[in-house]
Amino acid sequence: MRVELDEPKCVASGQCVMASPEVFDQRDEDGVAVLLEETPGAELLDGVREAVAICPAAAIRLVEG
Amino acid sequence: MTRYVIVGGSAAGLAAAETLRREGYDGTLTLIGDESRPPYDRPPLSKQVLAGEWDADRLRLRTPADLDALGLDLRLGVAAAGLDTAGRTVRLADGTSVAYDGLVVATGVRPRRLPGEGAHVLRSLDDALALRGRLAAGRHLVVVGAGFLGAEAAAVARGLGARVTLLEPAPVPLAHAVGEAVGRVLSRAHLEHGVDLRTGVTVVEAGAGGVRLADGTVVEADEVLVAAGSLPNTEWLDGSGLTVEDGVVCDAYCRAAPGVYAAGDVARWHNPLFGVAMRIEHRTNAAEQGMAAARNLLRPEASKPFAPVPYFWSDQYDMKIQAYGYLRGHDEVGVADGDLSSGRFLAVYRTGDHVSGALAVGMPPKAIRSWRQAITTRTPWHDAMGAVSVN
Ligand SMILES: Cc1cc2nc3c(=O)[nH]c(=O)nc-3n(C[C@H](O)[C@H](O)[C@H](O)COP(=O)(O)OP(=O)(O)OC[C@H]3O[C@@H](n4cnc5c(N)ncnc54)[C@H](O)[C@@H]3O)c2cc1C
Ligand code: SF4
Numbered sequence: 001m002r003v004e005l006d007e008p009k010c011v012a013s014g015q016c017v018m019a020s021p022e023v024f025d026q027r028d029e030d031g032v033a034v035l036l037e038e039t040p041g042a043e044l045l046d047g048v049r050e051a052v053a054i055c056p057a058a059a060i061r062l063v064e065g
Numbered sequence: 066m067t068r069y070v071i072v073g074g075s076a077a078g079l080a081a082a083e084t085l086r087r088e089g090y091d092g093t094l095t096l097i098g099d100e101s102r103p104p105y106d107r108p109p110l111s112k113q114v115l116a117g118e119w120d121a122d123r124l125r126l127r128t129p130a131d132l133d134a135l136g137l138d139l140r141l142g143v144a145a146a147g148l149d150t151a152g153r154t155v156r157l158a159d160g161t162s163v164a165y166d167g168l169v170v171a172t173g174v175r176p177r178r179l180p181g182e183g184a185h186v187l188r189s190l191d192d193a194l195a196l197r198g199r200l201a202a203g204r205h206l207v208v209v210g211a212g213f214l215g216a217e218a219a220a221v222a223r224g225l226g227a228r229v230t231l232l233e234p235a236p237v238p239l240a241h242a243v244g245e246a247v248g249r250v251l252s253r254a255h256l257e258h259g260v261d262l263r264t265g266v267t268v269v270e271a272g273a274g275g276v277r278l279a280d281g282t283v284v285e286a287d288e289v290l291v292a293a294g295s296l297p298n299t300e301w302l303d304g305s306g307l308t309v310e311d312g313v314v315c316d317a318y319c320r321a322a323p324g325v326y327a328a329g330d331v332a333r334w335h336n337p338l339f340g341v342a343m344r345i346e347h348r349t350n351a352a353e354q355g356m357a358a359a360r361n362l363l364r365p366e367a368s369k370p371f372a373p374v375p376y377f378w379s380d381q382y383d384m385k386i387q388a389y390g391y392l393r394g395h396d397e398v399g400v401a402d403g404d405l406s407s408g409r410f411l412a413v414y415r416t417g418d419h420v421s422g423a424l425a426v427g428m429p430p431k432a433i434r435s436w437r438q439a440i441t442t443r444t445p446w447h448d449a450m451g452a453v454s455v456n
Contacts, residue, residue, distance in 0.1 A: 014433075
């Protein structure tokens with residue numbers, strides 16, 4: 001599974017970092033999310049799904065591939 | 066066969082639906098929403114949509130494929146009109162009814178209106194597109210209410226070159242929410258951007274061509290936007306036996322009655338972290354509470370109290386405002402970083418003996434995160450502020 005981040009949509013809430021700190025971080029200058037792992041291992045997917053669900057900007061997707 | 070029903074097809078309702086599926090519920094899942102569009106996002110309405118930067122497609126909360134994958138019995142464009150908690154059925158406006166084993170109420174809020182005809186409000190995509198179509202350089206917009214919504218609309222309208230008059234009944238905009246000092250800083254931005262901000266002004270009537278103030282004065286306008294707060298959509302619950310007091314009253318588990326939960330802007334629940342009942346109109350809360358309500362509905366025996374630190378953001382001019390916690394009713398505001406006059410600061414709030422909130426403008430995420438942690442752990446104010454002065 002691959003994580004997609006729609007950066008211009010991100011509102012810098014940091015919810016994804018709280019849900020899945022292994023996969024997401026935030027840029028220091030503007031708080032916009034950065035992907036640490038584009039294809040996270042299976043053990044990280046629950047956290048990523050949580051991030052997808054709570055991202056207040058619908059900026060994260062988890063897709064096949 | 067089990068059937069769960071969710072009423073309200075927006076952020077909270079969608080989060081509840083997705084969570085039920087993610088947690089393994091594979092029975093019938095009915096989502097009823099009175100808007101005909103599939104779930105879309107509201108925060109960009111007063112930002113990128115009003116500014117004309119994004120079209121409607123960008124607001125979709127889920128792609129059609131992701132929505133399909135949920136296998137919903139989706140009833141869009143039809144309102145729920147009544148609830149029978151004894152018979153466990155929802156009555157719809159088209160005369161049909163739906164029986165449920167479990168129900169999530171996520172009907173949100175609608176704008177408070179003022180007497181008069183023809184003023185804009187800003188809640189739905191159609192509202193935003195209608196206002197967008199009327200804003201242009203040189204046109205005069207009067208905004209009634211300088212809360213976050215009114216402030217964002219004023220900022221966007223200035224960006225489009227419109228002339229903006231912002232009318233606010235309180236002496237300092239947002240003071241009740243963020244305190245006077247921070248409220249003053251936020252309203253300074255309007256003055257710097259050429260908004261005619263008038264405080265202590267009560268509007269009694271708002272029409273297409275202007276507004277009438279309590280003292281009889283008329284302020285003329287090309288367009289009027291009323292941004293004077295909102296009302297929970299609970300009329301359809303009249304006679305259901307649910308307790309409605311400015312929202313659907315729930316316990317700490319978001320439960321309003323056996324088998325009935327509420328989430329999002331419409332829900333008033335007891336937040337055990339702060340020890341008070343609250344109703345929160347923030348985007349993140351809608352999703353988090355939709356998830357929490359769904360989990361508690363699905364596994365009542367493993368119910369968890371919903372005890373979040375509320376969070377919201379607001380974009381005005383070049384300011385990104387972010388706030389954590391429950392600021393309302395605070396006793397003291399301190400400045401933990403930056404300074405209020407610089408437009409880059411982190412204000413922190415004390416309620417009783419504890420850190421209850423933080424509001425940041427232009428601060429790096431890591432600076433804010435430690436204060437969020439302090440709110441979550443109910444850190445005593447003196448410990449937290451002691452650490453500030455040592456640094
Ligand atoms: C213009 C605007 C800007 C915003 N900006 C921000 C921001 O910057 N940051 C932030 O944190 N929050 C912001 N918010 C708030 C955020 O959008 C809301 O908190 C969020 O939309 C709440 O989601 P909800 O699902 O609880 O309710 P809603 O989004 O109100 O959805 C409720 C849905 O239920 C439907 N409904 C109502 N009654 C019935 C019925 N009887 N039967 C069937 N369906 C019904 C409604 O039509 C609606 O589709 C903003 C809101 C607006 C309007
Ligand atoms: S949760 Fe969404 S909006 Fe918030 S920082 Fe992550 S990607 Fe951005």
